Amino acid sequence: MAEKTLVKEFCDLIRQGDLERLVALIEEDKSRLYMTTVFGTWLHFAASEGKLEIVEYLIAQGLDVNTHCESVSSLFTPIQAAVYSGKANIVRYLLSCGAIIDTNRGSLENILFLASHQGYTEIIQLLIESGIDAKVKYNSDTMKNMDALALAYEYGQEAAVNILRPYSLGEPVFWHDKRGGKYYSMPVINNNYVRQGWRRFDFQGNRIGTYDSHNQKRIGD
Known part of the structure; x- marks a missing residue:
């Protein structure tokens, strides 16, 4: 044959x-x-x-x-x-x-990131129960200090966010480059939950406002 x-x-x-x-x-x-x-x-x-x-x-x-x-x-x-x-x-x-669960080779090889991006909640739970490090963060041209929780927020995977919240360091930070402006966002944290919205900073780290829970509408300084 x-x-x-x-x-x-x-x-x-x-x-x-x-x-x-x-x-x-x-x-x-x-x-x-x-x-x-x-x-x-x-x-x-x-x-x-x-x-x-x-x-x-x-x-x-x-x-x-x-x-x-x-x-x-x-x-x-x-x-x-x-x-x-x-x-x-x-x-x-x-x-x-x-x-083997390997989180040392970058975000593209991190299977928790893959599952979080797609919102595969059962797989996320399996990986957490198997001991994967949900706190590991990556830096690249498109992300800064991004963990799996921040990735799930970025792609609107609310069910995944609910699972990942207790396992995050509580400081997911990620870069944006929209309309030519570079800045990053960090959630307003209370016991690892986003309660009020997102603090937004410019590329140099200067605070440019607080935005709603969807990171869209400015609600304060």
Whole structure:
């Protein structure tokens, strides 16, 4: 069977959840287990599709739960694939198998940031219960001292905000660049909750006002 045809068949079988046929093809040629595609390994693909039974089989056959996917990113792992797709059942299982939670490589690799951006509340709760550091903050051209709570605020993920509030340092700060003006915002904090609105500062750190809870309307100095 040509490799291109085989890859398509494997992808179709995983999407359909046809473990029996998948096992038969792998038993014919064990090297097929270790094929890689533009989606990563079969474990990456099964994780992104949310096919728990197939994920369990692939790990039992020896695929590394923390294997990286060079075709997507050198840091892309099966648990990241599951979080991107919002597959909480897969995230739970991969965590039970020893999936590594790494917050040291930047916001793009932080799966709590991925879940917070999309508002995947069940995954956020799973990650917190597994001990992920929700207080870690990142700095880049588009963010300054931004933690997962600030990211959830930024993208209007209110359910995620409610989960993350108790685990934040209470000082989420993030940059804006709107209409040519650069400034950053920090919530008015009372026991880790935004009560009154957002304090806004210019790029040099000068206070330019307090805005409402949606960070839109100026309500004070």
